[in-house]
Amino acid sequence: MHSIDVLCQQLRAQGRRITPQRRAIIQALLEDGSHPTAEQIYTRVRKGMPDLSQATVYNTLHELVEVGILAELDLGLGERRYDITTTAHAHMVCLGCGQIYDVHYDCNKLALSLEHVNGFQILDCAVILRGYCANCTPELN
Amino acid sequence: MHSIDVLCQQLRAQGRRITPQRRAIIQALLEDGSHPTAEQIYTRVRKGMPDLSQATVYNTLHELVEVGILAELDLGLGERRYDITTTAHAHMVCLGCGQIYDVHYDCNKLALSLEHVNGFQILDCAVILRGYCANCTPELN
DNA sequence: ATCCCTGCAAAGCCTTTGCAATGCA
DNA sequence: TGCATTGCAAAGGCTTTGCAGGGAT
Numbered sequence: 001m002h003s004i005d006v007l008c009q010q011l012r013a014q015g016r017r018i019t020p021q022r023r024a025i026i027q028a029l030l031e032d033g034s035h036p037t038a039e040q041i042y043t044r045v046r047k048g049m050p051d052l053s054q055a056t057v058y059n060t061l062h063e064l065v066e067v068g069i070l071a072e073l074d075l076g077l078g079e080r081r082y083d084i085t086t087t088a089h090a091h092m093v094c095l096g097c098g099q100i101y102d103v104h105y106d107c108n109k110l111a112l113s114l115e116h117v118n119g120f121q122i123l124d125c126a127v128i129l130r131g132y133c134a135n136c137t138p139e140l141n
Numbered sequence: 142m143h144s145i146d147v148l149c150q151q152l153r154a155q156g157r158r159i160t161p162q163r164r165a166i167i168q169a170l171l172e173d174g175s176h177p178t179a180e181q182i183y184t185r186v187r188k189g190m191p192d193l194s195q196a197t198v199y200n201t202l203h204e205l206v207e208v209g210i211l212a213e214l215d216l217g218l219g220e221r222r223y224d225i226t227t228t229a230h231a232h233m234v235c236l237g238c239g240q241i242y243d244v245h246y247d248c249n250k251l252a253l254s255l256e257h258v259n260g261f262q263i264l265d266c267a268v269i270l271r272g273y274c275a276n277c278t279p280e281l282n
Numbered sequence: 283a284t285c286c287c288t289g290c291a292a293a294g295c296c297t298t299t300g301c302a303a304t305g306c307a
Numbered sequence: 308t309g310c311a312t313t314g315c316a317a318a319g320g321c322t323t324t325g326c327a328g329g330g331a332t
Contacts, residue, residue: 017306017311038297053314058297060312076215076267078322079296092261103255110251111270114244119275120233126217126269129252134260158286158331179322194289199322219297220321 002086004030007069014067024049025060026069026084035073035081035091035100075100075128090127096136103129143227145171148210155208165190166201167210167225176214176222176232176241216241216269231268237277244270 007026008018016022028044029036036044042057061082064070073081075093081100090105107125114122148167149159157163165186170177173185183198202223205211214222216234222241231246248266255263 012307015311019306019312021313051314053316054296055298055315056313072217074215074217076213076221080217090255092259092263094261095264101259101261103259103261105255110246110268114231114246114270118233118242118244119278120235120242120244120270120272121278122233122270122272123236124271126267126271127251128267128269129255129261129263130265130267131261131263137260137262160287160331162288192289195321196290196323197288200287 002030002069002084010067010069011063016063016067021045021049021052021056022060022063024052025057026064029064029070029082029084033085035083037079037081039079041082073100073126088125090129092129092131092133094133094136095130096132099133101133103127143171143210143225151208151210152204157204157208162186162190162193162197163201163204165193166198167205170205170211170223170225174226176224178220178222180220182223214241214267229266231270233270233272233274235274235277236271237273240274242274244268 004023004026008023011022012018024045025041028041032040032044038054038057038061041061042052042054045057046052061070061072064084065072069084071083071085073083073091075081075091077093085102088107090103090107092101092103094101105127107127110127111122111125114120145164145167149164152163153159166182169182169185173181177185179195179198179202182202183193183195186198187193202211202213205225206213210225212224212226214224214232216222216232218234226243229248231244231248233242233244235242246268248268251268252263252266255261
């Protein structure tokens with residue numbers, strides 16, 4: 001797990017400024033590991049910073065993605081989700097409770113196996129699983 | 142490749158009605174294998190059916206997805222894309238030209254290997270690769 | 283004849299943008 | 308001090324919805 005100070009250093013190293021808003025947003029991302037949406041981050045940070053604007057949240061999230069600190073997930077749910085976990089992994093969307101689970105799976109291995117097959121240069125690989133988690137598995141009598 | 146008549150039968154078998162609009166939309170999906178957006182289907186069908194409305198396109202696409210004839214792809218590009226190809230496969234988004242390529246890869250194999258690992262019941266699996274296609278590979282001198 | 287489906291237009295949701303004021307470096 | 312960053316509000320893109328008329332079965 002990264003510390004907030006290390007992450008701020010990385011931002012600064014890229015020539016970006018550290019503002020209270022950005023610190024708070026990063027803090028929120030570190031605290032909320034449930035793949036939150038921009039809206040959820042906004043709501044969470046606003047509790048301690050009522051003047052925060054949505055634009056700032058979107059700005060900061062994009063920035064963190066650019067710097068490579070944050071992963072942006074589009075799971076086909078209508079809004080983007082954010083994941084500050086560093087290692088690449090697959091995601092599983094539970095159709096019952098809507099929760100998103102991390103699945104340990106090395107996407108790079110998959111990317112490598114597909115690389116060059118078609119002359120592609122693969123930079124990134126996303127794996128999204130849909131189904132039911134243990135709690136939501138429909139009663140299979 | 143499915144024929145339009147077989148597909149219409151499948152629709153009818155589900156208790157849905159066959160309208161000229163639906164036939165035309167299915168036809169367009171069969172003709173355009175480039176993973177078109179709803180907008181692209183709308184534009185294409187409207188050439189021969191100027192009164193077609195967007196609502197009907199969205200309606201029909203959802204319906205075809207429900208019946209299982211059509212796959213809906215959310216590739217993180219801002220809009221949904223549709224694919225009437227029957228076999229499960231991965232998708233590769235070229236960051237250069239924006240084109241979307243089919244990649245032969247058995248997602249079910251992946252799903253099976255991950256199943257039960259976490260007590261999940263996996264119904265569906267999407268694999269999205271991002272990178273550059275052969276034509277767009279940045280000059281690697 | 284039923285009621286599903288269509289077209290139109292408005293609304294909805296998430297995200298982006300413009301601009302003046304603010305504050306970090 | 309200079310310029311990136313902020314907040315506000317409006318606009319934008321894609322999709323959904325409500326409703327009355329029309330068409331498939």
